[in-house]
Amino acid sequence: MRFEVLTRPASDPLLLDEVKDHLRVDGGDDDASFGALIEAATACLEAHLGAALVARDVHIFLDHIPMSTAPARLPVRPIAALDAVEVKLADGTWQAVAQEAVSFRPGLSPEVALLGAVTVNAGQREPLRLSARAGFGEHWNAVPLVIRQALLQLVAYLYTHRGDIGEGANALVASGASALVSTYRQVRL
Incomplete structure (x- = not known):
């Protein structure tokens, strides 16, 4: 991660x-x-x-797909907003995951999990990318x-x-x- x-x-x-x-x-x-x-x-x-x-935009790359039974703790905090969740396709491009398929807990202990099945290629390195806004505030x-x-x-x-x-x-x-x-x-x- x-x-x-x-x-x-x-x-x-x-x-x-x-x-x-x-x-x-x-x-x-x-x-x-x-x-x-x-x-x-x-x-x-x-x-x-x-x-x-102070707030900045970040990409967070996860090395596994976190499911609702085992959410992933994020490596940077606090996270105020999760703008997008994307899964890496076989050709290396990114495909958006529907917002309703993502469970997200913001704040000082941010966690994310996917609520449904997501298909990724076996052995895919860093199959999940999150776009987020990290920081206590803008100033x-x-x-x-x-x-x-x-x-x-x-x-x-x-x-x-x-x-x-x-x-x-x-x-x-x-x-x-x-x-x-x-x-x-x-x-x-």
Whole structure:
């Protein structure tokens, strides 16, 4: 199971001005560095949480056909909308699955299942493609406050430790960001 990002988010989950206020930095000398740190911290926290913070369109490829008795948990979350479900045909093209034949649970623990029989070729790799909208919302202000605070702490840690080689400390743990977002972390057993 994998996913591909089709569109970039409309905004970063943090504003440059709030990062500068948090760090008590005046002037614009480090603005480009702050932008890079926001992007790095966002990528790090999204990977840690398995979540898209700001909305974007994604394709999710499943390696099996989930049926109603065993729905598939999706690899990216939260999922706000499922736009299309398609099955791969023998010639490699995609055919839409009727919406009424799909069971979908949105949110932080998104799941999908097909309610009827779907024919796929034996041995077909990634026979199912989902088109979805992933993220907490369209803009930075839809990201939960505790996640935004964790991002601020992570950016601050990366900024104050820039250039440090150190002992390879995990920035998520050292900054306290990991502890802040622990309730949003998806744990698989």
